[in-house]
Amino acid sequence: MxxxxxxxxxxxxxxxxxxxxxxxxxxxxxxxxxxxxxxxxxxxxxxxxxxxxxxxxxxxxxxxxxxxxxxxxxxxxxxxxxxxxxxxxxxxxxxxxxxxxxxxxxxxxxxxxxxxxxxxxxxxxxxxxxxxxxxxxxxxxxxxxxxxxxxxxxxxxxxxxxxxxxxxxxxxxxxxxxxxxxxxxxxxxxxxxxxxxxxxxxxxxxxxxxxxxxxxxxxxxxxxxxxxxxxxxxxxxxxxxxxxxxxxxxxxxxxxxxxxxxxxxLPPVSLRVGDLESANREVVGVDSNQPLAVAVTRMLAHDYSQLAVFEVAHEGRPGGVRAVSWESIARASVARQNITLAEATVAARIVDHDADLLAHVDDIYTTGYVLVRGPDRVSITGIVTAGDVTLQFASIARPIALIEEIERRLRRRVDEAFTLAVLRTLTRKPNISSAANLTFGAYGHLLRAEENFSCLKWSLDHQLFLGALEAVRQVRNELMHFSADPLTTEQLRSLQGMINLLRTVDPRP
Structure with a gap:
């Protein structure tokens, strides 16, 4: 048209x-x-x-x-x-x-x-x-x-x-x-x-x-x-x-x-602060004119170590944001008794949503948190704590660890079931030195033939095993392309399912 x-x-x-x-x-x-x-x-x-x-x-x-x-x-x-x-x-x-x-x-x-x-x-x-x-x-x-x-x-x-x-x-x-x-x-x-x-x-x-x-x-x-x-x-x-x-x-x-x-x-892909779920979650806080007891109660009720303190707008000027934490309360209490929220409030560490997360890991570890400023460069859209960073990197590391275990278990059994000469012939890879040189795709090719799969001596359905192996191969290939997004539940289930299968047929650690 x-x-x-x-x-x-x-x-x-x-x-x-x-x-x-x-x-x-x-x-x-x-x-x-x-x-x-x-x-x-x-x-x-x-x-x-x-x-x-x-x-x-x-x-x-x-x-x-x-x-x-x-x-x-x-x-x-x-x-x-x-x-x-x-x-x-x-x-x-x-x-x-x-x-x-x-x-x-x-x-x-x-x-x-x-x-x-x-x-x-x-x-x-x-x-x-x-x-x-x-x-x-x-x-x-x-x-x-x-x-x-x-x-x-x-x-x-x-x-x-x-x-x-x-x-x-x-x-x-x-x-x-x-x-x-x-x-x-x-x-x-x-x-x-x-x-x-x-x-x-x-x-x-x-x-x-x-x-x-x-x-x-x-x-x-x-x-x-x-x-x-x-x-x-x-x-x-x-x-x-x-x-x-x-x-x-x-x-x-x-x-x-x-x-x-x-x-x-698109700019080079990097892990940004705004890619974390917590950076996009409503921030629980208190207004600066509220009693300290309100902040303490909310921190206890939510099991938080810190809260945002939103300053009240004054004479047409927008209010800023500060922070209160158990540490700032303790420090203020050393100097005086019956402290107010204002006396326990400190400057907040604020970073932009598109800031490089890796560049701020040390800050988050040192202060315990950062507040996240949104795309408008004004509003606070979330808070990222040391715990959030730990969970983010755990979500990245977990599937890699699972795939590594799957690969090691396959490698061990294939090396036991096939001589090197036979392995080179079946895979058409004359230069390999062990199963460690095979990709997931190569494992699939090797085990596609019923007679080859039977050499593993596993009491498993051949076609279902190949389907599970293919699902793992696809997840592994996708992980090689960086994305801050977590794997889907189905993808994680594929990895964990293969782990359970391999641990059952070969329970050796």
Missing amino acids: VRAGRDGERADAAVEEGLAIAGWMELGDLSEVSSRAELRAVVRSTYPDRSNAVIGNWTGQLWRFISRIRVGDLLVVPLKNRERLAIGTVAGAYEYRPDAPPGFRHVRPVNWARTDVLRDAVQPDLHSSMGSMLTVFGLKRHDAVRRIAGLAETGADPGRDQGDGVPSSRDELLDRAANATEPPRLTIRELLGHWGVGRRTAGNVAVVEAELADRGLTTVPPFTEGWIDNAVGLVRVSSEPEPAEGAVAVPADPLSIEEILPADE
């Missing part, structure tokens, strides 16, 4: 001249652009005040228009009154018309099959997939190619092929976001679940980002940041510059002003 402008202002020219017309009047001839990276540089230099999210979005649309759309592709253009569609076939390569009016210069020749297809003739599922606000985007889902060809031929939508299945929950989510006036909200974990993944590895992020970009969508705040159960909104990204915008920045919708980086521009 190539829209004819925000208000259909290019529709008449498109039909009369046999063209698909893109906007972006400030951009010159793109005929010599040979790569997406080169195009991005051109777009960035033309619109220097735009966010990375918008530049990435516009680059993707323009690259599709000049390069990915091929001669012979079906093409749909909504006409000006939005009640009809024009459907045709792309007849030529990208052209730049320097003498055409601004906004009408980037074109692709089209042979129109018909220009009178009623929008009402398109069934709701296909119509919903046309809801993206992008100027240029692909119609792939809901058996689109066959059905649009049918519309071009007869003016009627033949409907979904019965063998095409039902729309996935991901399709429905993206359609809803593309058409909604109120952005759908869901947790990052729920968002990832629509792609069948549970953690934000670089590869998973790239896949999700790419499909969101194809629909002209992004998330606010970025789904790449923060705890995995934080909520994000699925919002639309600007489709193309307004005719009067030029290269000057204009006020944006509050939901789209975030600086959201495409997957290929």
